[in-house]
Amino acid sequence: MEKNPYTFSPANPRLVTNADRSPKLAPATTLFYFGSLYWYHRMFFRINNNVVQFGAFAVAALPASYVYASTFFSSAIVEAGIKNNERERTH
Secondary structure: OOOOOOOEOOOOOOOEOOOOOOOOHHHHHHHHHHHHHHHHHHHHHHHHOOHHHHHHHHHHHHHHHHHHHHHHHOOHHHHHHHHHHHHHHHO
16 A cells, blocks of 8 residues: 555644645746747737637637646646645635
């Protein structure tokens, strides 16, 4: 059996204390977002000049950029600990 990757709070044994998002997540999300907007502008917007499609892409690119950044700069164990803490604080 594997060792438990979490450290629990002594005051509330259901809260995980070492589940923090990486500080690189927000800058990486920003980089992916503006990089994808730059790519879209270079490949499509200069050709068709459709503002509605560019706006739709900009809206859809933000959550996708967050997912890519969290895939590269976070782990499933940290995300599970954060979700556990969010659920525990709402009860």
